[in-house]
Amino acid sequence: MDGVxxxxxxxxxxxxxxxVLDSVSLVARRGEVHVIVGPNGVGKTTLLKIIAGVLRPDxxxxxxxxxxxxxxxxxSLLPWRTALRNITLPLELSGLDxxxxxxxxRRVAEGLGxxxxxxxxxxxxxxGTRRKVAIARALVTNPDVLLLDEPYNGLDVDSVRSLNETIxxxxxxxxxIILVSHQVAEAAEVADSFTAIxxxxxxxxxxxxxxxxxPDERAKAMKAAxxxxxxxx
Amino acid sequence: xxxxxxxxxxxxxVIVGLAWQLASWASGNLIPGPAPAITYLAGHPGPALDAxxxxxxxxxxxxxxxxxxxxxxxxxxxxxxxGEPVVESFREVLHSVTPVAWxxxxxxxxxFSSRAVPILVSGLSAFPPLMTSLIEGLKASxxxxxxxxxxxxxxxxxxxxxxxxxxxxxxxxxxSRSAIGVxxxxxxxxxAFGTAGGIxxxxxxxxxxxxxxxFVAWSLLxxxxxxxxxxxxxxxxxxxxxxxxx
Numbered sequence: 001m002d003g004v005x006x007x008x009x010x011x012x013x014x015x016x017x018x019x020v021l022d023s024v025s026l027v028a029r030r031g032e033v034h035v036i037v038g039p040n041g042v043g044k045t046t047l048l049k050i051i052a053g054v055l056r057p058d059x060x061x062x063x064x065x066x067x068x069x070x071x072x073x074x075x076s077l078l079p080w081r082t083a084l085r086n087i088t089l090p091l092e093l094s095g096l097d098x099x100x101x102x103x104x105x106r107r108v109a110e111g112l113g114x115x116x117x118x119x120x121x122x123x124x125x126x127x128g129t130r131r132k133v134a135i136a137r138a139l140v141t142n143p144d145v146l147l148l149d150e151p152y153n154g155l156d157v158d159s160v161r162s163l164n165e166t167i168x169x170x171x172x173x174x175x176x177i178i179l180v181s182h183q184v185a186e187a188a189e190v191a192d193s194f195t196a197i198x199x200x201x202x203x204x205x206x207x208x209x210x211x212x213x214x215p216d217e218r219a220k221a222m223k224a225a226x227x228x229x230x231x232x233x
Numbered sequence: 234x235x236x237x238x239x240x241x242x243x244x245x246x247v248i249v250g251l252a253w254q255l256a257s258w259a260s261g262n263l264i265p266g267p268a269p270a271i272t273y274l275a276g277h278p279g280p281a282l283d284a285x286x287x288x289x290x291x292x293x294x295x296x297x298x299x300x301x302x303x304x305x306x307x308x309x310x311x312x313x314x315x316g317e318p319v320v321e322s323f324r325e326v327l328h329s330v331t332p333v334a335w336x337x338x339x340x341x342x343x344x345f346s347s348r349a350v351p352i353l354v355s356g357l358s359a360f361p362p363l364m365t366s367l368i369e370g371l372k373a374s375x376x377x378x379x380x381x382x383x384x385x386x387x388x389x390x391x392x393x394x395x396x397x398x399x400x401x402x403x404x405x406x407x408x409s410r411s412a413i414g415v416x417x418x419x420x421x422x423x424x425a426f427g428t429a430g431g432i433x434x435x436x437x438x439x440x441x442x443x444x445x446x447x448f449v450a451w452s453l454l455x456x457x458x459x460x461x462x463x464x465x466x467x468x469x470x471x472x473x474x475x476x477x478x479x
Contacts, residue, residue, distance in 0.1 A: 054384060080402070
């Protein structure tokens with residue numbers, strides 16, 4: 001658990017004249033699940049893209065120790081590819097031999113319990129399984145830090161539970177997970193620490209280590225942090 | 234579903250046939266009705282098939298020209314920057330030129346018996362609907378897979394090959410349905426001005442010779458060709474392509 005995997009220092013970002021993030025700082029430690037929680041439209045996805053290196057901040061410092069993979073929000077599987085070929089995509093792009101890419105994809109799929117779905121197309125899969133295939137696609141490059149953007153959107157209770165088991169498993173294997181969500185109760189189930197962001201532009205209202213707390217207490221702490229931001233107290 | 238579609242075609246055919254017969258009676262049989270037209274076609278299967286073959290060559294050739302231009306246009310559009318307005322403007326200009334103007338200009342340029350004239354005219358006329366459809370596909374792909382492409386650091390040709398082209402397949406097929414329809418409508422126009430044959434040339438010739446039964450018969454032939462191609466190939470292909478993006 002020691003060691004910083006990701007650190008942001010006073011990161012700000014604007015799109016044109018619209019300021020999206022204002023001096024955001026956070027720390028995610030190696031092997032933990034760090035939840036960035038906040039209502040819609042406060043710049044959480046922008047923050048994740050900055051950590052992924054997809055966007056550059058206007059100011060501030062971003063320190064990422066190790067490789068990063070981002071699982072985008074929504075339905076990002078390519079519908080014309082089977083689950084297996086979706087998972088192998090990053091390896092194909094890196095020029096890895098097809099047989100080795102499929103072997104690697106099968107290993108990752110086995111770890112996530114989705115082996116039996118590999119020959120199916122996304123339209124044949126449930127929402128939860130599609131999400132796991134997207135996670136497998138990110139994991140196949142064996143990143144040190146996994147970034148999940150709103151992973152619970154559109155999932156039913158059972159799928160959320162199953163996805164959280166997967167996230168917990170990945171984290172206990174030593175991988176750092178940064179998860180962005182506006183769904184507090186779901187995210188609280190797996191959070192080791194969290195950063196609450198509110199307002200426009202998004203500002204940090206609280207950062208907290210919640211490892212010693214139960215899921216309900218974690219959720220309460222997150223909600224309290226968000227209310228502080230909303231009420232401006 | 235299949236039965237209701239067949240019933241729909243049948244009903245439409247009855248309505249068109251009745252309207253046609255009424256028009257014939259109203260003109261004092263100057264416009265031949267369906268019966269003389271069908272009799273003429275049945276009596277001249279050879280020339281009719283030759284004309285259909287030539288018009289199909291012109292239309293399919295024109296579609297191939299349009300598809301090549303559209304894929305090239307998509308690649309230029311994908312570059313962003315000046316690429317987008319250049320392709321949009323090119324499409325607008327081609328969209329605004331009447332096939333008659335293309336026909337006359339190309340006949341002067343390539344000669345009255347040139348097979349290339351109807352092919353090029355139908356290609357230039359079929360390009361705008363196909364390009365419009367492909368641009369819509371590209372925009373939809375950017376909206377849906379933009380974050381994924383960024384996460385995978387896919388840009389330019391690689392992004393086009395792995396994401397934008399496959400995501401554009403349903404749009405390409407839908408646009409192709411319109412483009413082939415336009416090519417089939419426009420190629421007889423170009424054929425009518427030249428001497429290279431085809432349904433359009435036949436229409437012009439029979440009109441000049443006051444062979445109105447033959448004229449109407451070949452008009453009917455063109456309609457039948459379009460319906461058969463659409464019902465047998467383009468429609469099913471478009472329905473299949475919708476599943477591609479589900």
